[in-house]
Amino acid sequence: MSSKSDVNTVVMVPAAVDEERPRYGPCNVSRAVRFSSPNEVTDESLMRAVRDGDVSQLGALFERYHARLFAFLYRMTGHRAAAEDLVQDVFVRVLKYRSTFRDEGRFDTWIFRIARNARVDHVRHLVPEDSFEGHMLDRPSPEPDPGAQLERARDRERLECALARLRDDRRELIVLARYEAMPHDQIADILGIGVGAVKVRLHRAVAELRDLFHEDARAAKTNV
Amino acid sequence: MTCDDARHHSADYLTGALPGGVREALEEHLDACPECARDLASLPELWTRLGELPEPVADSAAMRARFRAMTAGHGGGAEATRRVRDVGAWWWTSAIRPAWAVGATAAALVAGVVVGRYSPAAAPVAAADVTALRAEVGELRQMVSLSLLQGPSASDRLKGVAWAADLDGSGTTVVGALLETLANDPNVNVRLASVDALRRFAERDAVRRGAVEALGRQTSPIVQMALIDFVVEARLTAAKDALSRLATDQAVHETVRARAARGLREVS
Numbered sequence: 001m002s003s004k005s006d007v008n009t010v011v012m013v014p015a016a017v018d019e020e021r022p023r024y025g026p027c028n029v030s031r032a033v034r035f036s037s038p039n040e041v042t043d044e045s046l047m048r049a050v051r052d053g054d055v056s057q058l059g060a061l062f063e064r065y066h067a068r069l070f071a072f073l074y075r076m077t078g079h080r081a082a083a084e085d086l087v088q089d090v091f092v093r094v095l096k097y098r099s100t101f102r103d104e105g106r107f108d109t110w111i112f113r114i115a116r117n118a119r120v121d122h123v124r125h126l127v128p129e130d131s132f133e134g135h136m137l138d139r140p141s142p143e144p145d146p147g148a149q150l151e152r153a154r155d156r157e158r159l160e161c162a163l164a165r166l167r168d169d170r171r172e173l174i175v176l177a178r179y180e181a182m183p184h185d186q187i188a189d190i191l192g193i194g195v196g197a198v199k200v201r202l203h204r205a206v207a208e209l210r211d212l213f214h215e216d217a218r219a220a221k222t223n224v
Numbered sequence: 225m226t227c228d229d230a231r232h233h234s235a236d237y238l239t240g241a242l243p244g245g246v247r248e249a250l251e252e253h254l255d256a257c258p259e260c261a262r263d264l265a266s267l268p269e270l271w272t273r274l275g276e277l278p279e280p281v282a283d284s285a286a287m288r289a290r291f292r293a294m295t296a297g298h299g300g301g302a303e304a305t306r307r308v309r310d311v312g313a314w315w316w317t318s319a320i321r322p323a324w325a326v327g328a329t330a331a332a333l334v335a336g337v338v339v340g341r342y343s344p345a346a347a348p349v350a351a352a353d354v355t356a357l358r359a360e361v362g363e364l365r366q367m368v369s370l371s372l373l374q375g376p377s378a379s380d381r382l383k384g385v386a387w388a389a390d391l392d393g394s395g396t397t398v399v400g401a402l403l404e405t406l407a408n409d410p411n412v413n414v415r416l417a418s419v420d421a422l423r424r425f426a427e428r429d430a431v432r433r434g435a436v437e438a439l440g441r442q443t444s445p446i447v448q449m450a451l452i453d454f455v456v457e458a459r460l461t462a463a464k465d466a467l468s469r470l471a472t473d474q475a476v477h478e479t480v481r482a483r484a485a486r487g488l489r490e491v492s
Binding site: 055056058059062066067070071074075080083084087088091092095097099100102113116117120123124155156159160163168169172174177178179181183184191192193198199200202203206207209210213 | 231232234235236238239241263266267270271273274275276277278279280281282283284286287288290291292294295378379380382383386410411412413416417445446449477479
């Protein structure tokens with residue numbers, strides 16, 4: 001997710017050690033883990049420099065975060081061009097609101113809050129046909145084929161469609177927890193809710209996703 | 225472990241954050257309880273499948289070029305970004321859309337006036353129908369806005385604020401709901417949006433009072449800054465005390481303190 005950079009401190013490692021995983025299967029999603037080293041420049045110190053007037057340091061933060069923000073915003077909007085524009089908008093806002101970055105705050109939490117805000121502003125100006133569903137669900141269904149590979153591809157597509165059909169706030173929870181691999185307390189900070197609420201809502205979101213996925217699968221079998 | 229416990233631990237179970245002992249207890253419970261097994265046991269498999277969906281790949285080169293253009297034009301901020309946006313994508317973006325909307329509305333208005341001016345006189349009944357229809361649509365938008373503002377989801381409440389901001393001549397109910405949102409919404413983004421929405425109604429006494437009260441209570445620096453701008457633009461002399469407190473309170477963010485001090489001079 002994060003691009004390489006000379007001053008990069010966000011390093012990609014496999015998601016989790018085996019004994020920490022659920023028993024039902026491995027997770028192939030990478031997780032951003034912070035390693036501390038005396039020579040590394042942290043995101044927070046770069047942002048403090050930007051805040052204090054050294055705008056050139058924003059480039060390093062862009063390198064670290066643009067791909068990650070793009071993935072988040074693409075999953076939330078379902079629209080590549082919109083996600084690219086929103087990433088740009090996020091960095092414009094980082095500059096605009098740089099004075100509000102607090103010394104004790106985590107940079108990734110702060111920038112993801114900004115990204116959510118930018119997306120919400122974007123949604124406010126959407127007409128219905130520009131919505132996520134408009135792009136994801138209008139995709140033609142794949143032709144029936146007995147091949148196992150195509151069946152898996154169809155399953156993936158059905159899962160994408162089910163994810164697109166989830167309410168925005170529920171999809172957001174799944175994206176932050178699953179693809180950003182954020183701990184619940186950080187998600188709680190970003191969303192402005194309690195950790196308990198994050199756990200309850202995440203459980204509901206995944207259960208609803210499962211129901212939508214199975215509903216689509218049943219409908220597909222009926223249509224074949 | 226009870227069924228409630230099992231559901232409580234579900235999210236940690238999925239993300240691998242459950243301590244070993246609790247996880248074993250949960251798995252034992254799932255083996256023994258068919259209802260929970262139905263409800264929870266299939267979720268980890270779905271979680272795994274989610275991880276198999278393709279990762280969106282950014283066009284880093286193009287994004288980097290736009291970013292460089294933006295920072296080169298820093299000081300122009302969003303305008304600089306817009307300048308380098310490719311022609312095929314710029315027209316729909318949130319930054320540009322309002323300009324198109326205003327232009328299209330103005331063109332429609334002019335066309336309507338021209339058609340009305342040079343057409344045979346329309347029946348008075350039709351004009352009354354249009355007025356009634358417009359009023360009904362306005363009421364409907366107001367209801368949607370109020371309903372969204374009371375929703376449990378912050379995203380919905382943000383949409384509610386946006387709807388309220390777009391209403392023509394919002395009544396006291398909607399403005400009251402916006403003030404309530406500003407005072408009590410737990411989400412900082414929603415409170416910030418409500419400040420923007422309330423700018424349109426800055427001449428109303430209730431809104432002016434609400435802004436001054438909120439200025440004394442808000443703790444989020446972004447919301448504090450937005451409220452300071454609000455009271456300065458509206459020339460609210462009643463905000464002097466609140467501004468003075470913000471300007472001297474060492475617990476307040478230094479940028480907010482400086483802005484409050486400047487605002488105090490501007491409203492005095």
